[in-house]
Amino acid sequence: MKNIYYLLIVLISFSSCKTDKKKDVPNDEIAKKEQVVNIYTHRHYPSDQELFSKFEKETGITVNVVNADADELMQKMTEEGEQSPADVLITVDAGRLVRAKDKNLLQPINSEKLNSTIPKYLKDEDNQWFALTKRARVIVYAKDRIKPEQLSTYKDLTSDSWKGKILIRSSDNIYNQSLMASIIANIGEESAKKWAEGMVVNMARTPKGNDRDQVKAVVAGEGDVAVVNTYYIGKLLNSKDPEEVKAGNGVGVFFPNQEGRGTHINISGAGVAKYAPNKDNAIKFIEFLASKETQEVFAKANYEYPVNKDVKPSELLQSWGDFKEDTLNLSILGKYNKKAVILFDESGWK
Amino acid sequence: MPNRHYLKRDFNNWSIYTLAIVIFIAVPILTIFLKLFSGPGETWQHIVKNLLADYTINSLWLIFGCIILTLLFGVSSAWIVSRYKIPFQNTIEWMLILPLAIPSYITAYAYAGIFDYGGSLELLLRKVGISMIKIDIMNIYGLIVVLSLSLFPYVYVSTRAVFLYQSNRLIEASKLLGASEIKTFFNIVLPVARPAIIGGLFLVLMEVLNDYGAAKYFGVNTFTTGIFRTWFSLEEPNTAVYLSALLLLVVFVLIFLERLQRGDKKYNLALKSDIQLPKKNSSKKFQFLLFGLASIPLVFGFLLPFLQLVYWAFLTYSDTISIAFFNTALQSLSISILTAFLTVLIAVMVLYFPKWNRLKFLKDTPKIAVLGYAIPGAVIALGVMIPTLVLDKWFIKTMKQVMNIDIGLIINGTIAILVYAYIIRFLAVAFNPIEASQTKIGKQLSESSKLLGKNNLVTFIKIELPLLKTGLLSAFILVFVDIMKELPLTLILKPYHINTLAVKAYEYASDEQIMEASIPSLLIIVTGIIPIILLNKLILGAK
Numbered sequence: 001m002k003n004i005y006y007l008l009i010v011l012i013s014f015s016s017c018k019t020d021k022k023k024d025v026p027n028d029e030i031a032k033k034e035q036v037v038n039i040y041t042h043r044h045y046p047s048d049q050e051l052f053s054k055f056e057k058e059t060g061i062t063v064n065v066v067n068a069d070a071d072e073l074m075q076k077m078t079e080e081g082e083q084s085p086a087d088v089l090i091t092v093d094a095g096r097l098v099r100a101k102d103k104n105l106l107q108p109i110n111s112e113k114l115n116s117t118i119p120k121y122l123k124d125e126d127n128q129w130f131a132l133t134k135r136a137r138v139i140v141y142a143k144d145r146i147k148p149e150q151l152s153t154y155k156d157l158t159s160d161s162w163k164g165k166i167l168i169r170s171s172d173n174i175y176n177q178s179l180m181a182s183i184i185a186n187i188g189e190e191s192a193k194k195w196a197e198g199m200v201v202n203m204a205r206t207p208k209g210n211d212r213d214q215v216k217a218v219v220a221g222e223g224d225v226a227v228v229n230t231y232y233i234g235k236l237l238n239s240k241d242p243e244e245v246k247a248g249n250g251v252g253v254f255f256p257n258q259e260g261r262g263t264h265i266n267i268s269g270a271g272v273a274k275y276a277p278n279k280d281n282a283i284k285f286i287e288f289l290a291s292k293e294t295q296e297v298f299a300k301a302n303y304e305y306p307v308n309k310d311v312k313p314s315e316l317l318q319s320w321g322d323f324k325e326d327t328l329n330l331s332i333l334g335k336y337n338k339k340a341v342i343l344f345d346e347s348g349w350k
Numbered sequence: 351m352p353n354r355h356y357l358k359r360d361f362n363n364w365s366i367y368t369l370a371i372v373i374f375i376a377v378p379i380l381t382i383f384l385k386l387f388s389g390p391g392e393t394w395q396h397i398v399k400n401l402l403a404d405y406t407i408n409s410l411w412l413i414f415g416c417i418i419l420t421l422l423f424g425v426s427s428a429w430i431v432s433r434y435k436i437p438f439q440n441t442i443e444w445m446l447i448l449p450l451a452i453p454s455y456i457t458a459y460a461y462a463g464i465f466d467y468g469g470s471l472e473l474l475l476r477k478v479g480i481s482m483i484k485i486d487i488m489n490i491y492g493l494i495v496v497l498s499l500s501l502f503p504y505v506y507v508s509t510r511a512v513f514l515y516q517s518n519r520l521i522e523a524s525k526l527l528g529a530s531e532i533k534t535f536f537n538i539v540l541p542v543a544r545p546a547i548i549g550g551l552f553l554v555l556m557e558v559l560n561d562y563g564a565a566k567y568f569g570v571n572t573f574t575t576g577i578f579r580t581w582f583s584l585e586e587p588n589t590a591v592y593l594s595a596l597l598l599l600v601v602f603v604l605i606f607l608e609r610l611q612r613g614d615k616k617y618n619l620a621l622k623s624d625i626q627l628p629k630k631n632s633s634k635k636f637q638f639l640l641f642g643l644a645s646i647p648l649v650f651g652f653l654l655p656f657l658q659l660v661y662w663a664f665l666t667y668s669d670t671i672s673i674a675f676f677n678t679a680l681q682s683l684s685i686s687i688l689t690a691f692l693t694v695l696i697a698v699m700v701l702y703f704p705k706w707n708r709l710k711f712l713k714d715t716p717k718i719a720v721l722g723y724a725i726p727g728a729v730i731a732l733g734v735m736i737p738t739l740v741l742d743k744w745f746i747k748t749m750k751q752v753m754n755i756d757i758g759l760i761i762n763g764t765i766a767i768l769v770y771a772y773i774i775r776f777l778a779v780a781f782n783p784i785e786a787s788q789t790k791i792g793k794q795l796s797e798s799s800k801l802l803g804k805n806n807l808v809t810f811i812k813i814e815l816p817l818l819k820t821g822l823l824s825a826f827i828l829v830f831v832d833i834m835k836e837l838p839l840t841l842i843l844k845p846y847h848i849n850t851l852a853v854k855a856y857e858y859a860s861d862e863q864i865m866e867a868s869i870p871s872l873l874i875i876v877t878g879i880i881p882i883i884l885l886n887k888l889i890l891g892a893k
Contacts, residue, residue: 044857044858044860044861045861046669049674064847066844067849067853067857068841068842069841069860071581071583072582072841072842075587075732075842076735076842079736079739079762080739080759080762080763081739081743083742083743083759083762085759085763099585170566170569172566172575172578172579172583177583205486206489206569207569208488208489208567208568208569209462209567209569210567210862211862212862213462213466216466216467216468217467219467219468220467220468220484232862235862235863239865240665240666240669240865241468241662241665241865243467243468243469243473244468246468247467337583338584338585341579341583341584342396342584345397345400345401346396346400350404
């Protein structure tokens with residue numbers, strides 16, 4: 001039986017070696033030596049990385065980043081519990097932030113700066129999360145075949161005149177789930193299901209590919225209109241592939257529901273983790289991202305709309321014109337997310 | 351209590367080690383199985399009603415289609431290169447393994463890029479003045495073709511080894527008795543090669559069932575995309591685990607059906623010093639025809655997607671290449687090498703410890719080693735996290751009580767857990783070639799050594815290790831390439847500061863910057879090609 005003890009000794013000495021390597025330990029002594037903030041983020045944009053470096057330079061706080069899907073990050077935080085090294089959770093949609101709050105993964109923070117820069121409907125009522133950028137889910141149309149006057153609302157897309165003409169991606173996609181959640185919140189479950197069924201009937205093809213692919217399919221003539229996020233149009237227009245630029249130029253942007261509740265918007269946003277070992281740094285970090293100087297770059301680099309009221313969107317976005325946003329409190333999106341997925345399944349939206 | 355008696359008599363140190371390693375491997379897998387008993391979540395009914403039929407039909411179609419196509423590509427090309435003289439013989443032979451170097455979701459993206467609006471095919475046709483013929487490949491048939499093209503080398507590699515060295519005497523005999531070439535192939539060659547073909551096919555199926563990226567992009571709902579959807583969109587990990595159990599069931603049924611059909615027939619002819627038949631010489635025309643046939647899977651499985659990636663890389667390199675990028679490449683490389691080494695080490699332990707131990711019930715333990723390969727990466731991540739967190743928390747508590755220090759998480763969030771999960775996932779990949787080599791060695795040598803008074807370990811190091819070299823190296827290379835490509839596990843478990851090329855490629859792709867994903871993908875491919883060439887040399891050099 002001696003062997004078991006040897007094994008244990010080896011195991012323990014092995015694991016104690018491990019601790020030296022770990023910088024993210026919420027240990028007071030270490031924290032004094034090196035200021036860090038640990039970010040769990042679903043945003044994978046190179047421009048973000050540059051801003052993180054800027055934050056490091058300005059504050060001397062080291063930014064550690066884990067990149068993954070928001071769902072996986074939340075699963076990770078749940079499993080890690082009190083020991084989670086995460087300070088800030090960043091997601092690319094409101095629904096996930098609400099879910100993080102419901103799962104008790106975030107904590108309320110008190111920041112004058114954030115309260116004054118971010119409008120009420122773009123943050124959590126308990127100050128557990130804050131929007132950082134906005135994107136609108138719009139209708140794009142083939143410029144050569146369709147006139148913008150033919151378009152009006154999301155609901156109108158289910159009318160007979162659009163049969164076989166609509167392109168939209170799979171219901172797996174969170175942007176579609178959030179759009180559906182907003183529709184459930186606005187017109188009720190039953191009508192929302194009818195809307196989804198109507199969309200399925202009118203689809204030009206089984207949903208596949210991503211938002212960029214929907215735009216390309218419009219230009220290729222597979223359908224006449226597509227429902228996509230604004231920032232993908234920006235990306236197409238600035239693509240390295242001349243064919244993609246051509247596709248971006250081939251479509252016009254239409255903001256639906258301008259007479260009614262406004263165009264559905266979604267956000268990317270951030271919250272401070274419940275067990276954040278570096279809470280102060282986390283708040284500083286989010287404030288930095290919402291500040292005027294950062295927002296100029298943060299939103300523009302990715303063709304998103306800034307949340308800071310003092311910052312104007314990029315020229316391209318301005319060229320599409322101002323629009324009325326659906327100011328539905330974004331917390332609702334999280335509340336109806338699961339329902340949205342179930343209704344999608346029932347209506348046969350792949 | 352006779353049982354006790356046996357326990358005492360047969361118990362040795364190796365039993366402890368075997369048990370330790372069994373626990374090491376089985377705990378994550380058991381964790382997942384235990385989740386099954388907590389019952390499916392509330393949406394199970396919803397899934398059964400609205401989705402299960404779709405998942406099942408699509409997955410079965412995929413399995414069926416990929417079996418047919420990988421057999422066609424793999425066996426035919428293996429037969430041609432091992433039996434006939436063709437132009438560029440040697441080059442074709444090793445290049446046919448290359449599709450394995452491209453992660454299948456990247457192949458899928460590349461193909462979408464070729465057939466897309468404004469894609470390479472259209473540009474090309476435009477140049478020669480033909481207007482676009484739109485071929486839609488983003489559907490289940492396209493997916494079958496793409497997956498088969500990227501996975502057929504599993505069948506090719508295992509089949510070719512048999513064609514080269516095992517069936518030659520039988521072929522000669524068959525010929526002498528006047529059987530035709532075709533008859534010989536179907537009545538002699540194929541049945542003898544069957545276990546090897548099935549072995550390769552099994553790997554193909556596991557990869558097909560595990561595929562997430564390609565199926566999702568092509569809009570085909572399979573069990574695996576369903577697992578992700580229920581886990582993350584419907585927030586029901588328990589139901590997701592239920593779905594993966596069903597997936598496992600499909601796998602077991604397939605294995606069972608094959609066994610049933612094979613029956614008692616055994617073709618394991620232990621022919622020693624196999625002769626290699628001279629390759630058949632034929633007319634120039636016929637040679638070129640064969641050359642063309644053998645090149646088809648190579649061109650479509652590797653060259654075309656590779657060129658598409660090179661084109662994209664050419665468009666985007668100025669934005670993506672930076673020092674940080676090379677750092678990522680280096681990290682990717684070192685993690686893969688380290689983990690591949692450890693996986694091989696553990697595979698050897700899994701193979702030998704149970705043999706050296708004398709307790710009967712521990713003898714069969716190698717069988718659990720292969721289970722990890724059948725479980726989707728994301729599910730394994732969960733299975734690894736749950737038990738290690740318990741351990742982590744226990745460590746933290748004890749250390750606080752005993753030494754009054756807070757040590758934080760020591761397994762989770764470090765590279766240890768990532769490596770652990772890789773090992774569980776890829777143990778089967780390492781285990782199979784090592785076991786194959788070990789079977790060839792036979793028992794005589796090691797038993798003589800033991801009769802001469804050497805113990806197990808010394809015998810192993812002095813006698814068996816040198817003979818196992820080929821198997822060990824093949825195992826190392828296969829695991830290395832697999833880890834370079836691995837995605838879902840890495841995403842969930844990777845620590846800060848660590849990034850891999852596959853993750854980098856995914857980050858770009860998930861943000862719809864598929865062109866930008868080309869450079870990390872190309873690096874994965876290039877780092878994969880070198881060991882693959884090596885692997886080929888090994889197979890040819892082995893007897």
